[in-house]
Amino acid sequence: MQKRKIKIVSTGKYLPKTEVTAKQLAASIGTTEDWILKKSGVEVRYFAQGETASQMGAFAAKNALEAANLSIKDIDCIISTSGVPEQALPCNAALIQQHLGAEDSGIPAFDINSTCLSFITGLDTISYLIAAGRYKQVLLVATEVASQGINWQEKESSTLFGDGAAAVIISSTQTHETAEIITSRMETYSKGAQMTECRGGGNKHHPTEYGSNPDYFLFRMDGRGIFRLTSQILPGFIERLLAPTGLKITEMQMIIPHQASLMAIRLLRSQLGVPAAKVMVIAHNHGNAIAASIPMALHEAIVQGKIKRGDKIMLLGTSAGFSVGGIVLEF
Amino acid sequence: MQKRKIKIVSTGKYLPKTEVTAKQLAASIGTTEDWILKKSGVEVRYFAQGETASQMGAFAAKNALEAANLSIKDIDCIISTSGVPEQALPCNAALIQQHLGAEDSGIPAFDINSTCLSFITGLDTISYLIAAGRYKQVLLVATEVASQGINWQEKESSTLFGDGAAAVIISSTQTHETAEIITSRMETYSKGAQMTECRGGGNKHHPTEYGSNPDYFLFRMDGRGIFRLTSQILPGFIERLLAPTGLKITEMQMIIPHQASLMAIRLLRSQLGVPAAKVMVIAHNHGNAIAASIPMALHEAIVQGKIKRGDKIMLLGTSAGFSVGGIVLEF
Numbered sequence: 037m038q039k040r041k042i043k044i045v046s047t048g049k050y051l052p053k054t055e056v057t058a059k060q061l062a063a064s065i066g067t068t069e070d071w072i073l074k075k076s077g078v079e080v081r082y083f084a085q086g087e088t089a090s091q092m093g094a095f096a097a098k099n100a101l102e103a104a105n106l107s108i109k110d111i112d113c114i115i116s117t118s119g120v121p122e123q124a125l126p127c128n129a130a131l132i133q134q135h136l137g138a139e140d141s142g143i144p145a146f147d148i149n150s151t152c153l154s155f156i157t158g159l160d161t162i163s164y165l166i167a168a169g170r171y172k173q174v175l176l177v178a179t180e181v182a183s184q185g186i187n188w189q190e191k192e193s194s195t196l197f198g199d200g201a202a203a204v205i206i207s208s209t210q211t212h213e214t215a216e217i218i219t220s221r222m223e224t225y226s227k228g229a230q231m232t233e234c235r236g237g238g239n240k241h242h243p244t245e246y247g248s249n250p251d252y253f254l255f256r257m258d259g260r261g262i263f264r265l266t267s268q269i270l271p272g273f274i275e276r277l278l279a280p281t282g283l284k285i286t287e288m289q290m291i292i293p294h295q296a297s298l299m300a301i302r303l304l305r306s307q308l309g310v311p312a313a314k315v316m317v318i319a320h321n322h323g324n325a326i327a328a329s330i331p332m333a334l335h336e337a338i339v340q341g342k343i344k345r346g347d348k349i350m351l352l353g354t355s356a357g358f359s360v361g362g363i364v365l366e367f
Numbered sequence: 368m369q370k371r372k373i374k375i376v377s378t379g380k381y382l383p384k385t386e387v388t389a390k391q392l393a394a395s396i397g398t399t400e401d402w403i404l405k406k407s408g409v410e411v412r413y414f415a416q417g418e419t420a421s422q423m424g425a426f427a428a429k430n431a432l433e434a435a436n437l438s439i440k441d442i443d444c445i446i447s448t449s450g451v452p453e454q455a456l457p458c459n460a461a462l463i464q465q466h467l468g469a470e471d472s473g474i475p476a477f478d479i480n481s482t483c484l485s486f487i488t489g490l491d492t493i494s495y496l497i498a499a500g501r502y503k504q505v506l507l508v509a510t511e512v513a514s515q516g517i518n519w520q521e522k523e524s525s526t527l528f529g530d531g532a533a534a535v536i537i538s539s540t541q542t543h544e545t546a547e548i549i550t551s552r553m554e555t556y557s558k559g560a561q562m563t564e565c566r567g568g569g570n571k572h573h574p575t576e577y578g579s580n581p582d583y584f585l586f587r588m589d590g591r592g593i594f595r596l597t598s599q600i601l602p603g604f605i606e607r608l609l610a611p612t613g614l615k616i617t618e619m620q621m622i623i624p625h626q627a628s629l630m631a632i633r634l635l636r637s638q639l640g641v642p643a644a645k646v647m648v649i650a651h652n653h654g655n656a657i658a659a660s661i662p663m664a665l666h667e668a669i670v671q672g673k674i675k676r677g678d679k680i681m682l683l684g685t686s687a688g689f690s691v692g693g694i695v696l697e698f
Contacts, residue, residue: 038500038501089569114555120455121455121480121569121570122571123564123565123572124451124516124566124567124584125451125482125563125564125586126560126687126689127482127687127688129555130555130690131557134560138557139557140558141555142555145555146479146481146485147478147480148477148478149452149480150458150477151456164495168495168498169369170495184570185455185570185573223475224460224461224464224472224475224476224477225472225473226461226462226465227465229457229465232456233454234454234455236574237452238420238453238454238455239453239511239516240512241454242584243568243574243577243578243581243583244578244581244584244585246574247574247575247579247584248578248579250575252574253455253578254575255456356458357458358457358461359457359475359476361475
């Protein structure tokens with residue numbers, strides 16, 4: 037167990053302007069609203085049109101800064117914890133810094149990426165640097181334009197995704213405060229690396245060679261394979277995550293899972309054996325926003341009053357890779 | 368100053384099979400060998416053909432594991448510190464884990480990216496987790512297929528790049544050893560974000576929309592702008608990096624800079640005021656291999672006997688972003 041006296045200072049969220057309902061989507065992909073609601077459970081999601089991921093991330097960051105009554109000058113490190121980059125280079129965090137008007141600031145900016153788990157990995161990793169005094173207040177930003185990678189020929193996966201951004205400011209805990217990261221854990225099983233992937237976009241399948249074949253540049257998923265792998269690994273992972281703490285899953289006031297789909301969240305709930313009220317759900321009105329899902333769900337849990345200072349919460353997710361990650365913290 | 372009792376246990380390197388000399392390149396881009404040697408100074412570089420970045424990274428990792436007489440089972444975290452991903456998702460580290468035959472291992476695997484500085488940022492960041500006992504032996508892998516992004520219409524930048532991979536294993540220092548990270552620092556000035564970039568490959572300019580326009584998916588550089596920005600920021604950065612240590616640049620046994628180009632290294636040397644013998648150069652027979660340049664140069668410095676245990680060395684670089692980063696360590 038690796039306790040760190042780290043506090044979530046504030047959170048922010050941004051959704052792009054174009055609302056897309058299940059009904060609208062049904063018409064455009066040739067199915068019914070009922071089928072979409074049954075398969076993905078996503079009633080409404082938002083698509084970026086003319087807005088970039090870094091712009092959206094900067095809006096979410098401003099929201100988090102305002103909530104904490106801070107300015108960007110109070111931040112001494114910016115981490116992008118997004119799952120997909122905006123450009124091949126430079127990294128997302130530099131582009132976000134630019135949209136925050138901090139282009140002359142020198143604030144170090146870099147990316148931490150473990151696909152859908154990036155926020156958990158980023159929070160986990162950077163907490164050690166704050167605990168050691170390297171940085172005082174860090175801005176984590178997860179921002180995704182998932183809609184760019186949707187394969188509209190794959191009816192099921194095409195109804196899952198939404199775009200969005202979330203930002204979280206963290207700092208060390210003051211002496212009179214009890215907030216802390218209690219424990220954290222990550223496991224990667226790359227036998228599942230090809231079960232969810234977008235093969236293009238990097239230096240393997242270059243657009244100049246494969247650009248005419250959209251198959252290389254769109255998301256694809258072996259839903260059944262991922263279901264099997266998750267069922268096999270997740271229960272043991274939860275045990276290994278909690279074991280050093282002596283805490284039980286029932287002692288968590290709230291579980292904040294990755295919002296892969298409503299079906300994935302139901303599976304998780306049955307594997308954990310926790311009541312619906314203790315699992316934060318935003319997939320129905322946000323869709324799966326890749327790495328932005330967990331911090332957006334955290335933001336919603338806070339603003340909806342579902343978690344309060346002193347609560348024990350668990351952030352938990354699976355990601356392409358295949359990876360599983362979790363953080364147990366006192367809020 | 369943030370000392371960490373961290374040791375570089377071993378390093379490894381891999382170059383892809385296709386050797387491309389300045390002479391060969393001159394013929395194909397319609398210039399002379401002399402012009403290339405004058406402009407970029409790169410006599411020979413290696414291009415990946417049919418080899419992927421993750422395969423190359425795994426070869427370098429095996430090389431580092433052998434050098435330390437370790438197996439992948441002795442590693443408890445794998446970080447990809449590459450500047451450009453192999454695929455949009457999943458992250459590079461998962462793909463490298465797979466090529467290391469560790470697909471069932473559960474070893475956590477994720478990416479840290481600050482473009483050309485990724486190795487410095489990765490080493491800097493993860494050293495805190497090792498110092499805190501979270502991980503014992505971490506494998507850092509930087510692997511690049513830079514040749515995929517070369518714009519052959521831009522004669523000057525097209526003669527700079529080479530592909531390659533490097534791996535570095537780090538652990539905490541034993542009580543009788545003196546190796547340590549003495550200090551480290553990073554600064555990002557995103558006013559330079561558009562001076563070196565590859566706009567495509569992510570969720571901003573999707574290949575399905577822009578695939579027919581190679582301009583979006585190839586590297587471009589405002590060489591003059593970068594030169595000005597570097598000249599403006601680097602000298603002060605070196606002062607800020609060294610200030611808390613009380614050390615002078617002349618007390619470093621070796622400077623290991625990013626290998627942007629021989630011209631960039633000459634500029635650096637004149638700004639630092641150090642003799643040529645104290646600056647590690649591999650650009651002439653490796654090219655600029657993005658984030659793999661610094662760890663490949665570190666590897667070469669070790670195997671060529673240019674640094675030995677107890678030496679004080681500085682890793683230093685600039686990257687797209689625009690970022691500057693450095694680590695002062697006792698090897």
